[in-house]
Amino acid sequence: MSRRTEQHPDLTDPRAGAPFFSTWRVGTPERQWQTVEAIGRTWERRPWPAGDLLAYHVYVGDDGSTLMHYSQWTGEQAYESFVKVHRQERVDEIDTAVPGIERVGLGRYRRYRSRERAAGDTRTPGQIVTVRVDFESGMEGRREEWVDLVSKAMDGDPKGHAGLVSAHFHLSTDGGHVLNYAEWESGEAYDRALAAPASEAWERVRAYAGMKGSTGSRYEHALGLVPD
Incomplete structure (x- = not known):
C-alpha cells in the first residue's frame, strides 16, 4: 500500500535514474491544500503502483496558486507503464474532489x-x-x-x-x-x-x-x- 511520510526526499538516492518534476496550477491557497489532501487520500486508498517508483512528493508554492510534484523513478519506462495502467484513475478521483486543476507540464531530468x-x-x-x-x-x-x-x-x-x-x-x-x-x-x-x-x-x-x-x-x- 501507499503511506504518508513527513520526511523530505533523498534526492541523491542512486536508484533514482529518472527524477521528474511537474507543476499544477490550482488558483488559491485553500485549493492548494484541498488538492494536497485529495492526492493523499487517492494514493492511500490504492496499492503502491510499482516497485520502480521510489517516492512521490508534493509541495505548496509560496505564490498561493501552484503545486510542485517530484517523483523518483528507476527509469523512464517504468513511468510510461504507470501512465498506461494506473495514472488516469488517480487523476479522475483528484479532479472530482478539486475540479479545474491546470496541469502545466512535466519535466524529465537526470x-x-x-x-x-x-x-x-x-x-x-x-x-x-x-x-x-x-x-x-x-x-x-x-x-x-x-x-x-x-x-x-x-x-x-x-x-x-x-x-x-x-x-x-x-x-x-x-x-x-x-x-x-x-x-x-x-x-x-x-x-x-x-x-x-x-x-x-x-x-x-x-x-x-x-x-x-x-x-x-x-x-x-x-x-x-x-x-x-
Missing part, C-alpha cells in the same frame, strides 16, 4: 551533481527553492560546466550560504535547462543569501555565455508518499 547535507546536519528544511536556468539552443553541452561554476561559488561563500542545507542540480533530458532543487533552513536564510554582495565567482556564474535567463520558485513540503 541529476548531475549535488551539494549534499553536511555530516551531522539534522536541520529540517523550512523552504524549498527551485531555480530553472535556461540555455540557448546548442548550448546543452555546457550546462555541466555552468553547474560546476555554481558549486565552486558556493564553496567559496560559506558564510553567505550558511542557511543552505543542500542543493541538487538536474539537467533536463531535452537539453534546454538546469533545475536546481535547494533545501534552505528558512525563507529568511534564503533572502539573506540573495541580499549578500556578489563575489567574483558569482559574477562569472551570472555572466556565463549561453544563459538565457532564470526563474525561481519557493515551496513548502506538503506531502510525501512512499510504499508501505
Whole structure:
C-alpha cells in the first residue's frame, strides 16, 4: 500500500535514474491544500503502483496558486507503464474532489551533481527553492560546466550560504535547462543569501555565455508518499 511520510526526499538516492518534476496550477491557497489532501487520500486508498517508483512528493508554492510534484523513478519506462495502467484513475478521483486543476507540464531530468547535507546536519528544511536556468539552443553541452561554476561559488561563500542545507542540480533530458532543487533552513536564510554582495565567482556564474535567463520558485513540503 501507499503511506504518508513527513520526511523530505533523498534526492541523491542512486536508484533514482529518472527524477521528474511537474507543476499544477490550482488558483488559491485553500485549493492548494484541498488538492494536497485529495492526492493523499487517492494514493492511500490504492496499492503502491510499482516497485520502480521510489517516492512521490508534493509541495505548496509560496505564490498561493501552484503545486510542485517530484517523483523518483528507476527509469523512464517504468513511468510510461504507470501512465498506461494506473495514472488516469488517480487523476479522475483528484479532479472530482478539486475540479479545474491546470496541469502545466512535466519535466524529465537526470541529476548531475549535488551539494549534499553536511555530516551531522539534522536541520529540517523550512523552504524549498527551485531555480530553472535556461540555455540557448546548442548550448546543452555546457550546462555541466555552468553547474560546476555554481558549486565552486558556493564553496567559496560559506558564510553567505550558511542557511543552505543542500542543493541538487538536474539537467533536463531535452537539453534546454538546469533545475536546481535547494533545501534552505528558512525563507529568511534564503533572502539573506540573495541580499549578500556578489563575489567574483558569482559574477562569472551570472555572466556565463549561453544563459538565457532564470526563474525561481519557493515551496513548502506538503506531502510525501512512499510504499508501505
